[in-house]
Amino acid sequence: xxxxxxxxxxxxxxxxxxxxxxxxxxxxxxxxxxxxxxxxxxxxxxxxxxxxxxxxxxxxxxxxxxxxxxxxxxxxxxxxxxxxxxxxxxxxxxxxxxxxxxxxxxxxxxxxxxxxxxxxxxxxxxxxxxxxxxxxxxxxxxxxxxxxxxxxxxxxxxxxxxxxxxxxxxxxxxxxxxxxxxxxxxxxxxxxxxxxxxxxxxxxxxxxxxxxxxxxxxxxxxxxxxxxxxxxxxxxxxxxxxxxxxxxxxxxxxxxxxxxxxxxxxxxxxxxxxxxxxxxxxxxxxxx
Numbered sequence: 369x370x371x372x373x374x375x376x377x378x379x380x381x382x383x384x385x386x387x388x389x390x391x392x393x394x395x396x397x398x399x400x401x402x403x404x405x406x407x408x409x410x411x412x413x414x415x416x417x418x419x420x421x422x423x424x425x426x427x428x429x430x431x432x433x434x435x436x437x438x439x440x441x442x443x444x445x446x447x448x449x450x451x452x453x454x455x456x457x458x459x460x461x462x463x464x465x466x467x468x469x470x471x472x473x474x475x476x477x478x479x480x481x482x483x484x485x486x487x488x489x490x491x492x493x494x495x496x497x498x499x500x501x502x503x504x505x506x507x508x509x510x511x512x513x514x515x516x517x518x519x520x521x522x523x524x525x526x527x528x529x530x531x532x533x534x535x536x537x538x539x540x541x542x543x544x545x546x547x548x549x550x551x552x553x554x555x556x557x558x559x560x561x562x563x564x565x566x567x568x569x570x571x572x573x574x575x576x577x578x579x580x581x582x583x584x585x586x587x588x589x590x591x592x593x594x595x596x597x598x599x600x601x602x603x604x605x606x607x608x609x610x611x612x613x614x615x616x617x618x619x620x621x622x623x624x625x626x627x628x629x630x631x632x633x634x635x636x637x638x639x640x641x642x643x644x645x646x647x648x649x650x651x652x653x654x655x656x
Contacts, residue, residue: 399469
């Protein structure tokens with residue numbers, strides 16, 4: 369079964385159905401000393417899983433490098449990796465001295481573009497690495513989001529979702545890069561007000577919240593609450609105030625008088641506990 373990638377990638381830019389087929393017409397095959405191969409300084413991928421690298425290293429130690437790396441010869445005689453840095457790292461770890469490679473005849477700009485797209489195609493990149501690669505293709509290869517989406521065979525909304533991650537606080541991006549939260553969590557956090565994103569991140573991690581739970585919290589923060597206009601205070605006649613003062617002297621409790629729209633109303637005598645009720649009764653009895 370053909371493994372799904374993140375899009376058409378190199379096919380979209382350079383054409384053809386197979387990477388090796390694209391390389392061979394403009395490349396030559398050779399065994400190159402590992403010390404003469406250097407990583408691409410513009411490599412978008414910055415993290416390599418050590419456990420996975422160890423497994424690949426052991427496989428290479430047993431069976432050798434099955435798929436050659438692709439390189440371009442630099443002016444100083446060194447070979448810059450276009451694709452296959454993980455295989456190169458694993459080969460060094462396995463103790464190999466030489467590695468098979470396709471030496472690609474390509475201009476630096478083309479190599480740069482190939483390296484970026486090749487990395488976006490990889491399934492083991494985290495969402496932040498993919499987003500940064502996309503942003504670099506836009507900035508350095510002068511692509512619009514629409515053009516990038518077309519070249520990668522992805523929907524424009526998908527490209528936009530990745531790029532939105534780069535607007536999140538550094539702490540959120542780090543959490544995605546380290547696998548603490550998923551892209552779905554980060555996408556949900558991006559919808560929250562900027563000042564609420566870090567508190568939500570802490571709550572997400574501390575309580576192991578699901579993406580749906582984060583979405584619900586963000587929805588609660590962003591839903592517009594109906595504005596309640598404060599009711600204008602009604603002005604009562606002066607006699608109401610005088611009545612309240614007289615009653616408070618008699619009862620020694622707080623008295624409030626409220627009038628209804630129809631002209632009636634109510635007098636409310638507040639009390640603290642049952643002893644106040646007993647005092648009311650005693651006062652009424654003494655008056656009688």
